[in-house]
Amino acid sequence: MKIGCPKEVKPQEYRVGLTPDAVREAVSRGHEVTVETGAGLGAGFADSDYQVAGAEIAPDAAAVFAAAEMIVKVKEPQPAERALLRAGQVLFTYLHLAPDPAQTADLLGAGVTAIAYETVTDRNGGLPLLAPMSEVAGRLAPQVGAWTLQKANGGRGVLLGGVPGVRPARVVIIGGGVVGTAAARVAVGMGANVTVLDRSVPRLSYLDDIFMGKLTTQYSSAGAIADLLPTADMVIGAVLIPGAAAPKLVSRAQLSSMLPGAALVDVAIDQGGCFETSRATTHQDPIYEVDGVMHYCVANMPGAVARTSTQALGNATLPFVLALAAKGWRQALADDPHLRAGLATHAGRLASPPVGEALGLEAVTPDELLAS
Numbered sequence: 225m226k227i228g229c230p231k232e233v234k235p236q237e238y239r240v241g242l243t244p245d246a247v248r249e250a251v252s253r254g255h256e257v258t259v260e261t262g263a264g265l266g267a268g269f270a271d272s273d274y275q276v277a278g279a280e281i282a283p284d285a286a287a288v289f290a291a292a293e294m295i296v297k298v299k300e301p302q303p304a305e306r307a308l309l310r311a312g313q314v315l316f317t318y319l320h321l322a323p324d325p326a327q328t329a330d331l332l333g334a335g336v337t338a339i340a341y342e343t344v345t346d347r348n349g350g351l352p353l354l355a356p357m358s359e360v361a362g363r364l365a366p367q368v369g370a371w372t373l374q375k376a377n378g379g380r381g382v383l384l385g386g387v388p389g390v391r392p393a394r395v396v397i398i399g400g401g402v403v404g405t406a407a408a409r410v411a412v413g414m415g416a417n418v419t420v421l422d423r424s425v426p427r428l429s430y431l432d433d434i435f436m437g438k439l440t441t442q443y444s445s446a447g448a449i450a451d452l453l454p455t456a457d458m459v460i461g462a463v464l465i466p467g468a469a470a471p472k473l474v475s476r477a478q479l480s481s482m483l484p485g486a487a488l489v490d491v492a493i494d495q496g497g498c499f500e501t502s503r504a505t506t507h508q509d510p511i512y513e514v515d516g517v518m519h520y521c522v523a524n525m526p527g528a529v530a531r532t533s534t535q536a537l538g539n540a541t542l543p544f545v546l547a548l549a550a551k552g553w554r555q556a557l558a559d560d561p562h563l564r565a566g567l568a569t570h571a572g573r574l575a576s577p578p579v580g581e582a583l584g585l586e587a588v589t590p591d592e593l594l595a596s
């Protein structure tokens with residue numbers, strides 16, 4: 225198969241969809257790979273690394289999209305990239321369609337077969353292509369929240385770990401999945417006083433076991449969140465209902481109950497955000513203030529540590545890239561229900577009921593689409 229990997233164009237997005245190692249694996253199986261010039265530079269991979277691995281280097285995105293039967297990327301395609309997609313082509317990348325009607329319309333209009341990393345599943349009920357980036361974003365969340373809490377950035381001037389004689393910051397993490405657990409690990413490590421909320425009691429039990437008293441777990445309810453907000457220095461939003469728009473768990477009215485200069489870090493912003501006042505920001509201009517509360521809402525946090533993130537994402541995507549390339553999308557999805565769960569659009573049809581519900585569009589399940 226002809227595989228294409230363009231340079232990411234989202235602001236300050238330095239990750240790349242294929243590593244030179246992944247290219248080598250694909251080429252050794254007889255596939256042709258075209259990489260846009262400079263695509264890997266932000267992650268520390270030169271064009272020559274890709275050439276040694278067997279890739280062709282193309283001068284621009286248009287050449288990559290024109291040559292490829294399958295495009296492998298990181299971020300959801302931006303408008304200029306969407307204009308280059310076509311029917312019959314496979315797009316394998318993060319999509320986050322539920323909060324993004326414009327992108328959904330463009331993918332349906334292009335007729336492209338789009339497979340979303342974030343809804344591919346595994347046999348343990350996990351999301352194996354989201355998890356590596358959630359591990360990264362979760363670890364980054366207390367770090368960026370600590371920075372947001374600094375006075376010069378508009379924060380309340382509280383050090384996460386405190387010092388002897390002065391209590392540490394109170395960090396509330398809503399959602400104890402991959403992001404929430406990684407965030408808890410770092411926040412606990414930095415010496416903060418951490419509370420994690422989740423709606424899954426088994427998950428809270430797991431966290432209670434692994435952290436052995438170093439954090440508090442609490443069942444997530446509107447009342448529990450309302451009780452914790454007035455004393456929180458930092459609140460990290462880390463909830464997910466796979467494929468769906470994030471539920472709004474903190475309203476604008478509740479901000480007035482919070483400490484002035486407290487930090488809200490909304491990691492769930494890529495699914496629309498779990499605070500009513502969240503709007504996506506970029507690494508260039510990551511924070512803003514609403515009613516005295518600082519918000520950090522960068523939708524591509526792992527792009528900040530592009531080399532680590534590219535390698536972690538590449539490890540997870542490679543088996544799926546190779547299966548899609550070897551078998552074609554239809555057979556690869558027929559053979560693997562977990563990859564099938566990633567199908568989002570094909571030939572102008574939406575294959576994700578949660579996205580259909582969020583955007584008021586007709587949708588079928590991936591199984592139904594494949595059967596038709």
Ligand SMILES: NC(=O)C1=CN([C@@H]2O[C@H](COP(=O)(O)OP(=O)(O)OC[C@H]3O[C@@H](n4cnc5c(N)ncnc54)[C@H](O)[C@@H]3O)[C@@H](O)[C@H]2O)C=CC1
Binds near residue numbers: 361404422522524525
């Ligand atoms: N901003 C960024 O750069 C990145 C954002 N993310 C996003 O972070 C979010 C979390 O991802 P993961 O941790 O991998 O998901 P996950 O599925 O591992 O965990 C989500 C957790 O949220 C819990 N949850 C659902 N509704 C809840 C509620 N009302 N209250 C409390 N907990 C609730 C679930 O029980 C689950 O334990 C996703 O939206 C994901 O796309 C992930 C990576 C990077």
Ligand SMILES: CC(=O)C(=O)O
Binds near residue numbers: 318357358494525
């Ligand atoms: C998960 C995601 O959207 C990201 O890593 O940017």
Ligand SMILES: [Mg+2]
Binds near residue numbers: 494523524
């Ligand atoms: Mg994102």
